[in-house]
Amino acid sequence: GAGVSQSPSNKVTEKGKDVELRCDPISGHTALYWYRQSLGQGLEFLIYFQGNSAPDKSGLPSDRFSAERTGGSVSTLTIQRTQQEDSAVYLCASSLRTGGVEQFFGPGTRLTVL
Amino acid sequence: RKEVEQDPGPFNVPEGATVAFNCTYSNSASQSFFWYRQDCRKEPKLLMSVYSSGNEDGRFTAQLNRASQYISLLIRDSKLSDSATYLCVVRYNTDKLIFGTGTRLQVFP
Numbered sequence: 001g002a003g004v005s006q007s008p009s010n011k012v013t014e015k016g017k018d019v020e021l022r023c024d025p026i027s028g029h030t031a032l033y034w035y036r037q038s039l040g041q042g043l044e045f046l047i048y049f050q051g052n053s054a055p056d057k058s059g060l061p062s063d064r065f066s067a068e069r070t071g072g073s074v075s076t077l078t079i080q081r082t083q084q085e086d087s088a089v090y091l092c093a094s095s096l097r098t099g100g101v102e103q104f105f106g107p108g109t110r111l112t113v114l
Numbered sequence: 115r116k117e118v119e120q121d122p123g124p125f126n127v128p129e130g131a132t133v134a135f136n137c138t139y140s141n142s143a144s145q146s147f148f149w150y151r152q153d154c155r156k157e158p159k160l161l162m163s164v165y166s167s168g169n170e171d172g173r174f175t176a177q178l179n180r181a182s183q184y185i186s187l188l189i190r191d192s193k194l195s196d197s198a199t200y201l202c203v204v205r206y207n208t209d210k211l212i213f214g215t216g217t218r219l220q221v222f223p
Contacts, residue, residue, distance in 0.1 A: 033210070044213075055209075
């Protein structure tokens, strides 16, 4: 079956613009996670959803970052007033449920802020 | 200090060699442990979970020492296709995963 998909695969934007990144989890997966990976850095947790609610959004780096999930499926990560330090690969993962089961990652969106 | 620390490498080994990676974690409340593999410019994929008793999957053996807060991965009979970055991953009592920065392995002919 289809894996986690993300769009766009690449996004180049100018500093100060808003961007929206989309994640389609594996069908039937109730948990959805956002991470980002900067050059030379490990993956950094941003937020996760159980259904449509976000029990842990502790990793969002500033109030310019927000995410939502609707219908227990698609999720959108929005970055407002982008800064150069936001440049990274944004990875989405989903799992069948919470509780330590395997998280399956999408291919990521490579964001470049000029 | 990073929550999960790994030697970044690279480890350059010939085919057939045995190679070991180590990882330490700082939070004793960590509950679950994993090794993920990430190929260049690809997404991470689960290689194996790590259990307290140690576990093996083919050529790969993972070990956990909770007292020392230390995790290891041993790869025997290295293949060219094992070349990748190996990520040590820890989960606390929430569902977020904490990743190390990875250890790069390059297997040469």
